[in-house]
Structure formats: structure tokens, C-alpha cells
Amino acid sequence: MERIYLDHAATSPVHPEVAELTYDMMKKHFGNASSIHGFGRDSRRILDQSRIVFAKSINAKTSEITITSGGSESDNTAIIETALSRKEIGKHLITTAVEHHAVLKPMEYLEELGFEVTYLPVDETGKVDPADVKAALRKDTILVSIMYANNEVGTLMDIGTIGKIIKESDSAAYFHTDAVQAYGSEDIDVKRDHIDLLSVSAHKINGPKGIGFLYINEDIHLPSLIRGGEQEMKRRAGTENIPAIAGFKKAVEIMEADRSARLSSFEKMRVFLLEQLEKAGVDFELNGSPDQHLEHIISLWTKGVSAEQLIVSLDLVGIALSAGSACTAGNIDPSHVLIAMFGSDSPRIAETIRISFGLGTTMEQIEILVEELGKAVRRLKKT
């Protein structure tokens, strides 16, 4: 049985060239990048070269890139450290109801510390209205954190418009965006879109896990969440993971070289999948924005069929995809994203699956998916 992985939004397989390079680096470059001897200098050189590639990929300066352990740390740093260091200016933050928990949990933590958070609603496509951002901004707003693209339904937010609104307002708010899902698919430009802070993670773009970066605009001084040594220009303590950083750099280079071919093939696969499902008589509806979305994420409401049962059935035939809702410790928690889009009574909450394409996905795999999904839906609808 060929196993088919269609859960790339959860995490992606490491590209073979990335794996090879990372392993090679582990063997050869173990020096501490802070050491002044040759071993250390070798590591430092790799670190510096990688930072140049990361910065260029979002039109930032190299001094604006802080390497972190991934999306969660970048989000936590951006939100918690902004709030703690700017509390004399104000204690109000704005975010949306559909952010990843790496944003929502730090926001809840700040509420416990006495900060006030406005959670903006989204429409049925998962989009926040820029006019709502404008209306929520206050003199004491210190941070707006709005994701670039949603990880469950793939909807893209109007980041450029929102960035402009924040910059033109009288508020002193910084603009943070969690670009963990969008990075690799979208043409991200922090200067064009007035972004002050931006989070990225390597494992969504076929890089190693546990590595990412936080872009911090050069005019911002953000204390480190991880305190200790003076690495990363005193912005993030901890001996740098040079093999993972070099692997991440390689993943970015491959991602940039392949981007347009990859996106057009995902678009074809998406259209094909939806057409074939319709032909197969599967009763479904697409969740998310019909025109402003990531090509590789497809959130489907499989009407009348439990997502949990569908996922287990497909897993038995070797196909891996995920529920619209997050699985934690074997349980499916209702998705806060789908609840924000459709309300907690919507049948979509328990009947949504997420299919996500990536490295290694082929049309043949989509054909198999359609066949197996059709069979499973017919069987489960009867029971």
C-alpha cells in the first residue's frame, strides 16, 4: 500500500537536499558560532550567509532577522515582549479570533497580566475586515497581530491594506503578522506592507523542525524572551543550531527557485480535486475564501460525514490528512477557526477535513484520494 501524505500544513517532509546538507553540517560544523577560533568562525560564516538569505526572502535587512526555534517562539516573542516593553505607552492589543494558538495563548497570558485584547471577528470566508482593524485602533494600542494566511482554511488576510491602516493611524501600534503558513507561497515584502514583526517556521517549507526566524524592524528594540547569552545580537539567547540553520537556508533557496512551478501545480491539483469530487458525487462545500487563499490548503465540509471517522477510514488505506479541527492527544477539539467563521452550532465544525499539498504530491495521489474519499463518504453516510 502506497502511503499518501496530504497534511503538509501540519508539517512538511524534509527535502532530501536539506536533509543531506543538515547531516553533513552536523558532522563538519559543530563549532560554537560565538567562539573566536577557526571552528567557531566556520559556524559564524554559515550563520551570516543564512541570515542574508532569510532577510532577502522578505525584503528585510540582515540585522532585522533573529533566528528562533520556530513559529511558536517567534509569535510568543513578538507578542509578549512587545507588550511588556511598551506597557507605559498602552496596554491594548488587537488580534483576530482565527489566529494560531501560538498567538492566542500569549494574548490570553497578557490578559491575565492586565492587558486588554480585542479579538476581531472574521466573515464566513475567514477574512478580517480592514475597516474593523481601523475602528479597533486606539491611542493606547501597542500591537496588532493578524496572521498572513490561516492554517486551517488557507484564507489570506489583506495584510497590505491592514499595514497601511495601522501606519496611517494616530496609534503607535506595531504590526505583527504570523506568516508561518504563507511563507513559501506568498510574495512577502515587509517594507511594502508596513510590517514591523513577522514570524516564520522552517518545517512548513521542507526545512528542519525547531528552527525559524522573527523579523524585527530595525527601529524596534525588543527584549529577548529567552534570556541568557548574547547570541543573535542580544535578541535571543542560546547556542545557534548551525546544521538546522544551514538546512533552513537550503530549504528557502529551493522554495524560491521552485515557487512558481510549485504554485501552478498546486492550483491544477486543487481544481482537479474539486472537479473530481463533484463528479464522484461527494456532497461537499469548500470552506475559506474562493479567490484569496493559499493554493495548497483545501478545507472541505463533507456534509453529513464525521471528519473524525473519515480521517480514520482514510488512514486505514494509507492516506493522511487532518480534521478541520485540531487533534490534541487523540481527541478532536472543535476548531476555533470554524466556530469564528460559522458559529458553534454549524455542522461544519464536526464535518470538515483539511487536505494540504506539498513536496511529493502527485496527480495520481489525488486520483487515489478522490476514489477512497468517495468510498469512505458513501459508507459513512449510511451508518
Ligand SMILES: Cc1ncc(COP(=O)(O)O)c(C=O)c1O
Ligand atoms: C499559523 C501558524 N503559526 C504558528 C505555528 C507554530 O509554528 P511552530 O510549529 O514552528 O512552532 C504554526 C504551526 O502549525 C502555524 O500553522
